[in-house]
Amino acid sequence: MIYTCTITPSIDYTTYLPKFKTGKLNRTNDVHYYPGGKGINVSRVLSRLGTPNQALGFAGGFTGHYIEEFLQTEGVATDFIQTEEITRINVKIKSDEETELNGPGPALNEGQLSELAEKVRAMEKGDWFVLAGSLPDSIPISYFMELADICRNREIRFVLDTSGPALKELVKAKPFLIKPNEHELGELFDIEISGKQQALSYASKLIESGLGHVIVSMGGEGALLVTKDEAVSAKAPKGQVVNTVGSGDSLVSGFIASYANGFDAIKAFRYGVACGSATAFRSDLCEKQDAEALLSQVVLHPINKEDVTS
Ligand SMILES: Nc1ncnc2c1ncn2[C@@H]1O[C@H](COP(=O)(O)OP(=O)(O)O)[C@@H](O)[C@H]1O
Numbered sequence: 575m576i577y578t579c580t581i582t583p584s585i586d587y588t589t590y591l592p593k594f595k596t597g598k599l600n601r602t603n604d605v606h607y608y609p610g611g612k613g614i615n616v617s618r619v620l621s622r623l624g625t626p627n628q629a630l631g632f633a634g635g636f637t638g639h640y641i642e643e644f645l646q647t648e649g650v651a652t653d654f655i656q657t658e659e660i661t662r663i664n665v666k667i668k669s670d671e672e673t674e675l676n677g678p679g680p681a682l683n684e685g686q687l688s689e690l691a692e693k694v695r696a697m698e699k700g701d702w703f704v705l706a707g708s709l710p711d712s713i714p715i716s717y718f719m720e721l722a723d724i725c726r727n728r729e730i731r732f733v734l735d736t737s738g739p740a741l742k743e744l745v746k747a748k749p750f751l752i753k754p755n756e757h758e759l760g761e762l763f764d765i766e767i768s769g770k771q772q773a774l775s776y777a778s779k780l781i782e783s784g785l786g787h788v789i790v791s792m793g794g795e796g797a798l799l800v801t802k803d804e805a806v807s808a809k810a811p812k813g814q815v816v817n818t819v820g821s822g823d824s825l826v827s828g829f830i831a832s833y834a835n836g837f838d839a840i841k842a843f844r845y846g847v848a849c850g851s852a853t854a855f856r857s858d859l860c861e862k863q864d865a866e867a868l869l870s871q872v873v874l875h876p877i878n879k880e881d882v883t884s
């Protein structure tokens with residue numbers, strides 16, 4: 575079974591307007607309330623790809639209730655631990671630029687944290703544990719290290735998609751897969767990454783330290799996959815960008831769905847990039863047919879440190 579875990583879910587209040595002016599009254603007319611948070615997005619796309627999974631994490635209040643109902647209506651299995659706090663609402667303003675306001679995560683008590691750890695302990699060899707999204711500063715990193723240890727001891731595939739100091743610490747647990755974007759990869763090394771050449775060399779350092787797969791996503795430029803044996807670059811398909819929120823999560827879903835169905839890492843990566851772009855080209859997350867229609871446009875190139883130029 576594939577389990578996703580979103581410690582900090584959200585409702586993504588997504589609204590479109592031609593020109594967003596800060597410091598002014600802006601009126602919008604196209605509004606969507608999507609369940610969000612990285613693990614939840616991974617679950618939604620996995621389900622759309624026909625891959626069974628369960629969404630774990632924490633949710634509470636009327637927003638938490640909305641998210642659970644929405645997911646269940648879509649056929650996504652959920653097993654959230656309830657919080658007293660209301661789950662956050664993240665604001666996504668789609669205008670000539672994309673502006674995002676992401677709220678903080680919930681304060682969680684020891685009981686709630688042990689409940690999640692129990693769920694991870696109950697997982698079995700061959701399962702996947704996808705820990706995705708921001709991790710509140712109030713929870714010590716040692717707690718997540720413990721979850722990663724449980725995964726290692728039980729041969730559960732640990733996938734990590736987070737950012738900031740948590741990512742820096744948790745890469746030491748040598749996840750099966752991480753998917754930083756260029757900026758997040760840079761944060762890991764306290765530098766600014768620009769271009770595939772530099773991304774490749776830093777992703778390679780992570781692989782040398784023992785990680786299984788590193789995918790560096792680079793928005794409209796595509797992505798890189800680096801493993802112990804190979805490194806490939808994918809160009810993203812071209813299209814009309816509508817909403818890139820969830821593109822990274824869709825890439826992760828496409829990779830996992832394909833790999834879990836027996837495809838190798840390169841094919842899984844290609845499928846993931848198609849899913850990421852298919853999401854960027856629509857308001858909500860991609861559907862299977864959108865991703866598959868783009869697959870032939872995802873061009874892969876093997877790369878090495880010498881021949882990547884941009
Ligand atoms: N403007 C775009 N055009 C085409 N594909 C895109 C675009 N933005 C994102 N994507 C696709 O989604 C993937 C993930 O996007 P990215 O923005 O790097 O992730 P994140 O949302 O995690 O920052 C990219 O690798 C690419 O396949």
Ligand SMILES: O=P(O)(O)OC[C@H]1O[C@](O)(COP(=O)(O)O)[C@@H](O)[C@@H]1O
Pocket residue numbers: 582584586609610611612613615664676677706707708709737818819820821822823824
């Ligand atoms: O947990 P964080 O880092 O605040 O991110 C949460 C946000 O990320 C998203 O999951 C989108 O992530 P990506 O665009 O990176 O795929 C939104 O749904 C959500 O609002």
